Amino acid sequence: MLGVVLLLGLLFGTGPGMAAASSTEPNAGGRRWFLQASATITDRSLAWPTAEQWSRVLRLQDYNTRVVVLGTTLLGLAAGVVGSFTLLRKRALMGDALSHAMLPGIGLAFMISVAAGGTGKSLPVLLTGATLSGLLGLGTVLAVRHYTRLKEDTALGIVLSVYFGAGVAVLGVVQRMGEGHSAGLESFIYGKAASLVAADTAVIGLASVLVIGVSALLFKEFRLLCFDASYAATQGWPVVRLDLVMMSLVVVVTVIGLQAVGLVLIIALIIPAAAARFWTGAIGCAGTWIAAGMGAASCAIGAAASALLPNLPSGAMIVLVSTGLFLLSLLWGRERGVILRWQRRRALNRKVRRQHVLRAVYEWSEAAAASQPGTLALTVPSVPLPALLARRSWSARELRRELDRAAKDGLLEWRADHTVALTKSGLTEATRVVRNHRLWEVFLITYADIAPSHVDRDADAIEHVLGTDLVAELESLLARQTALPAVPLSPHTIAGVPASGSNSS
């Protein structure tokens, strides 16, 4: 990996974006983050970008912007994929501990590099240090969990804070060493996408391809591991080694994301994976693709925003953008979005209330017809309000509101004497509702031992979600019973209601 970095550094080192950096940097592969970091400490201005700046960034006119946006996009892509798996393996916080544990490694690598006569600015050296101390931190988590009876969250908390604290202390020492360029180390904490050069983007690209490739190859294995690790073990899958591979992918993504997003916020790269859950349920690898897409989008937009407002750390911008996408998903997600669920729920509630009203009117009419022999059943009598009010535990206001709604939809008519009567279409609908309800009640009584496996709602609720198929099935099942007790057989021929009741007699 180190060789690749150097090679690419040589190849890309002469890119146009490098010119400015190289002029103040003695090294050919100079890193702009060292240069800019010192400026940001005193420079607190936050000017709104001009129209020209907007257009330059949005049209990716600058070589630098292109490099940065491409690099972060690839990073987001890989992070989305890996994030999906870590989320499902419930290892999200493990990644956080890992990234925080990298800080002391960065500081120590710098010190060692300086002590060995280098400038301390070699990115591969710093990232190697980061990786080693990150892995050490991860090892500590596993050791604490294994050898003590502390729970994993405690172990994670200990490692995260201890390592990060040590890292801050090491950085303090580094700054006192007065080696001049050490200030740039802080950009690893909050991320500075602007510091990416072409070589970094190439490394990020290669690593992303590697990460996505491995995930695609092991998609089936990872899914099994995340869903049911012990079952995987009984099938002979090497669970521990698979876990290690998955964790290595997290390490790779963390390392390549360190520059752009920073170690404090890198954990936020799992936000797209969480957001994807609102869009898809069971559709195979779609969730992973959605997560990858959203990760790429948030990194690209975040990096561009950071390019427009250079004093805002790119890590923070990326997190804000992905949080925005998360909120959108939370609200409008097609599978579990809050708004969609709320709408569905409201529609169901309305349906239930509507059917309650229709049934009350119908049943009152039915009883009235029965008490007056000679009257043709269901000649659409008008129903007084008090009679309806007594049929359910609803308030007069609720009832009136529902009646008004039904009247508006043409199912009921208000008569002059404050009574209501079903219209022709209202009668059709009411007959259907009552019929389903009674069929269902009979079914529940007759097949009590089967029904619970098909439904988990009581009869009153289920009538509103019964499909026509199930109604037909119930009829054929119940046809073998003696009779359908009081299932309405309308004397009218009503459009929309098949004369299906007759087949039961």
Add this chain to the structure above:
Amino acid sequence: MLSLSPPPPAPTPTRRPTLAPLGAEHSPEAALSIHDMTVAYHRKPVLWDVDLDVPPGSLVGIVGPNGAGKSTLIKAVLDLIPRVSGRVLVFGKPYRQQRHRVAYVPQRESVDWDFPVSALEVVAMGLYGRIGWFRPVTRRHREIALHALERVGIADLAQRQISQLSGGQQQRTFLARALVQEADLYLMDEPFAAVDAATEKAIVRLLQDLRAAGRTALVVHHDLQTVAEYFDRVVLLNLRVVASGLTETVFTRENLQKTYGGRLTLMTEAAEALAREAPAP
């Protein structure tokens, strides 16, 4: 001063009731044979010197009070928990060589049912071992999985996300996943726990089908009332094997008392179950 921890209570030597030899049961190769297996969590042993032989083609119920080590027994056989001592042979060979002949049905609560997969995909997981590394699940595999879902009666729910299945349907999904493995030995951990009556019937039918096909099943069971009805053989377990053998010989009031000790509520249940079996004299 180094003090040795007090020696564990010597397990009372268990005598398995001598059974009238039945031709079919004297197969030289037990489907599962466990010798002197001891399992410990942290410091406390949870299973002592388990000896068990399961003849092929039998349905065996594992019964015992909470914390008796029923699930532990299954997990230790499957190498999911390390054994302190003991040997496990599956059809005469160590388990590691016989994995493909063993299917495991874990407890339903052991996984997160909010996981984004469909019922069909969960069942297809039973085929992953056969599919092998890196290769994807193909249409042929999905057909096998669908067929297994048909056998447990929920083929129409194949595409449903697993969180939208009822408890009984989730249990059936797990059974279907074990079925596609086409194993010879099935180890099931509480498949009857909290399922509806229809699912219970479906599982019983499935067990009988398996037995008819010469397969063996070891089932952790909690409902004493149905033991005699469902299982040919029973293992009464409470940290050690209290008794094991043919249900009619072993599933006695005396053995249940030994297994459940002073747990009154459970004993009442047991007494009821027995009363139902043999009307009071």
